[in-house]
Amino acid sequence: MSINHHIGLANIGIKVATRYRWEAIASLIATPVSLIIYYFLWKSIFTYTGASVIRGFAFNDMVQYYVLSMIVGFFTWSQVDGWIENDIVNGWMFRGMLLPIGLTPWYLSFEMGINVYNIVVQMIPIFLIGIVFFGLPIAPAVPFLAFIMSIVFAFLIYFGLAYLLGLGAFWMKRIQGLRKVRRMLVAFLGGSFIPLAFFPQWLQSVSHFLPFEYVKSVPILIYLQRVPVIESLLAQLAWVIALYVIIHFVAKMAVRRYAGVGL
Amino acid sequence: MTNIIHVKDLKKQFKTVKRGHGFVAAFKSFLKPKIEYKQALKGISFDIKEGEIVGLIGPNGAGKSTVLKILCGLLWPDTEDVRVMGMQPWKDRVKYVKQIGAVFGQKTSLYWDLPAVDTFYLHRDLYDIPAKEFEARMKRLIKLLEANEISKTPVRDLSLGERMRCEVIQALLHNPRLVFLDEPTIGLDIIAKEKLRDFIVSTNKEKKTTFIITTHDMQDIERLCDRVIIINHGKIIYDGPLDEIRKKYLTDKHIEIKLGSPAKKFAFKGCKVLESHEYELILELNTRKAKVQNLINYLLKNFDVADIVVADPPIEEIIAKMYQT
Numbered sequence: 180m181s182i183n184h185h186i187g188l189a190n191i192g193i194k195v196a197t198r199y200r201w202e203a204i205a206s207l208i209a210t211p212v213s214l215i216i217y218y219f220l221w222k223s224i225f226t227y228t229g230a231s232v233i234r235g236f237a238f239n240d241m242v243q244y245y246v247l248s249m250i251v252g253f254f255t256w257s258q259v260d261g262w263i264e265n266d267i268v269n270g271w272m273f274r275g276m277l278l279p280i281g282l283t284p285w286y287l288s289f290e291m292g293i294n295v296y297n298i299v300v301q302m303i304p305i306f307l308i309g310i311v312f313f314g315l316p317i318a319p320a321v322p323f324l325a326f327i328m329s330i331v332f333a334f335l336i337y338f339g340l341a342y343l344l345g346l347g348a349f350w351m352k353r354i355q356g357l358r359k360v361r362r363m364l365v366a367f368l369g370g371s372f373i374p375l376a377f378f379p380q381w382l383q384s385v386s387h388f389l390p391f392e393y394v395k396s397v398p399i400l401i402y403l404q405r406v407p408v409i410e411s412l413l414a415q416l417a418w419v420i421a422l423y424v425i426i427h428f429v430a431k432m433a434v435r436r437y438a439g440v441g442l
Numbered sequence: 443m444t445n446i447i448h449v450k451d452l453k454k455q456f457k458t459v460k461r462g463h464g465f466v467a468a469f470k471s472f473l474k475p476k477i478e479y480k481q482a483l484k485g486i487s488f489d490i491k492e493g494e495i496v497g498l499i500g501p502n503g504a505g506k507s508t509v510l511k512i513l514c515g516l517l518w519p520d521t522e523d524v525r526v527m528g529m530q531p532w533k534d535r536v537k538y539v540k541q542i543g544a545v546f547g548q549k550t551s552l553y554w555d556l557p558a559v560d561t562f563y564l565h566r567d568l569y570d571i572p573a574k575e576f577e578a579r580m581k582r583l584i585k586l587l588e589a590n591e592i593s594k595t596p597v598r599d600l601s602l603g604e605r606m607r608c609e610v611i612q613a614l615l616h617n618p619r620l621v622f623l624d625e626p627t628i629g630l631d632i633i634a635k636e637k638l639r640d641f642i643v644s645t646n647k648e649k650k651t652t653f654i655i656t657t658h659d660m661q662d663i664e665r666l667c668d669r670v671i672i673i674n675h676g677k678i679i680y681d682g683p684l685d686e687i688r689k690k691y692l693t694d695k696h697i698e699i700k701l702g703s704p705a706k707k708f709a710f711k712g713c714k715v716l717e718s719h720e721y722e723l724i725l726e727l728n729t730r731k732a733k734v735q736n737l738i739n740y741l742l743k744n745f746d747v748a749d750i751v752v753a754d755p756p757i758e759e760i761i762a763k764m765y766q767t
Contacts, residue, residue, distance in 0.1 A: 183567045270549060273516055276539075279537070279539050279569060281536060438515075438518040438532055
């Protein structure tokens with residue numbers, strides 16, 4: 180696949196992301212609002228318990244954690260399973276199938292376009308807000324670069340998980356219920372609700388062998404320099420490779436399935 | 443001319459889930475779906491030469507779309523003997539679809555929320571069309587189909603006819619050798635239909651593009667197609683020029699007679715009275731049972747004939763009869 184295919188599709192992704200002006204503006208406002216809610220929630224928890232450090236997090240660390248969680252969330256995000264379900268249920272899948280591009284790059288490039296939009300209009304502004312208002316420290320060069328690498332891996336893992344579920348729609352057609360489960364799992368085991376340090380030890384150990392924490396928790400902790408960089412990146416890379424090997428085969432089966440029954 | 447499409451003994455079976463009506467049936471179907479098999483194609487063979495315009499017609503559910511989907515690479519058939527431009531469409535999909543264009547009139551290939559021109563540029567990138575060539579071609583197509591304003595409006599705001607023009611541009615931008623049009627004139631007004639037909643004919647003449655068209659509009663067939671393939675119940679029941687249908691299947695003539703004085707009783711073997719008024723008769727003659735000449739002689743002898751029109755029944759009627767067999 181040439182870079183032109185990729186850019187062409189990413190372009191479309193950006194255009195789709197901006198097609199409805201009010202939706203774009205509303206989602207811009209929604210994120211800072213949830214940040215403010217988390218801020219006051221933890222403020223009251225710290226005041227109520229009287230503790231200055233909970234599970235290794237001081238109040239300021241906690242705020243920084245959530246600011247970073249938002250920032251990472253803009254990038255490691257995908258609704259590819261929703262797109263696929265939509266295309267299958269509405270019979271639009273033929274459009275992608277008639278174009279000279281593989282199924283996986285078709286969706287991946289499109290989603291990356293949406294993410295480019297998110298970086299520019301959401302991620303960078305929240306970064307600045309975090310630094311100015313919430314005391315987010317600017318990480319030193321090495322962890323910062325590692326953070327960038329880590330969120331790219333995190334995106335590929337998140338996309339891979341969502342895409343695998345989306346491919347399920349080739350057999351099940353409707354996957355709304357499973358999509359909800361997927362979102363909950365990633366939010367809970369990925370560390371969006373609370374840092375994984377709050378989980379019991381056994382769950383934390385199990386979680387190392389699941390892909391979810393590599394989507395969110397790991398990039399955040401890399402930025403905050405709370406985990407070893409090399410190990411974490413390698414673990415992420417291993418998940419990326421594993422997922423895309425599986426995807427390669429499942430996508431082939433899905434296309435075969437599509438053509439077999441004429442969805 | 444070489445064959446661009448070769449299809450031999452093509453078969454395809456579908457699996458469907460049958461479900462009755464009502465709550466109990468729905469519950470039963472949920473627990474144990476009742477599966478039935480339907481033979482959509484029962485062995486179809488044809489060859490198409492480069493540069494032909496072929497009409498694929500047949501009643502609903504006859505298997506037209508199945509054939510079209512197989513030829514577009516969207517469906518795997520149960521048999522293997524299909525070659526289009528030397529390839530099996532369903533294998534190596536990416537390489538194959540690069541050389542074809544397709545319009546499915548009932549669905550859209552354009553991004554619904556974006557202006558069509560965005561989809562055009564996406565195609566430039568996906569089909570690796572050189573920028574200069576692309577601009578020239580797009581301009582030409584937009585001009586020919588008068589789609590300048592239309593292509594800059596979000597697709598969801600376009601009328602059916604406007605959208606269809608953009609769909610056709612989309613299908614031809616990469617200069618495919620072979621184009622599939624599935625009901626391209628559906629829902630268009632007469633002028634729009636004519637323009638689209640002219641465009642198809644001129645593209646075919648200039649570029650030797652091969653077109654496969656499915657339609658329910660016989661005008662499309664009469665204006666466009668050198669050849670028709672009629673499919674019914676998953677089999678080809680006719681393959682040849684449209685005129686041949688008339689010769690082969692046309693057993694009836696319609697005869698309209700205007701009379702100078704009121705009609706008497708009419709009786710002629712092999713001839714049916716369709717309508718009878720005081721000064722007018724409309725007859726249908728079965729040409730296998732009697733000759734037109736004999737009927738006219740009989741009429742002139744027994745009636746005060748002011749005018750006679752002998753005509754073929756419209757092609758729709760002939761084909762409708764073929765569908766019923």
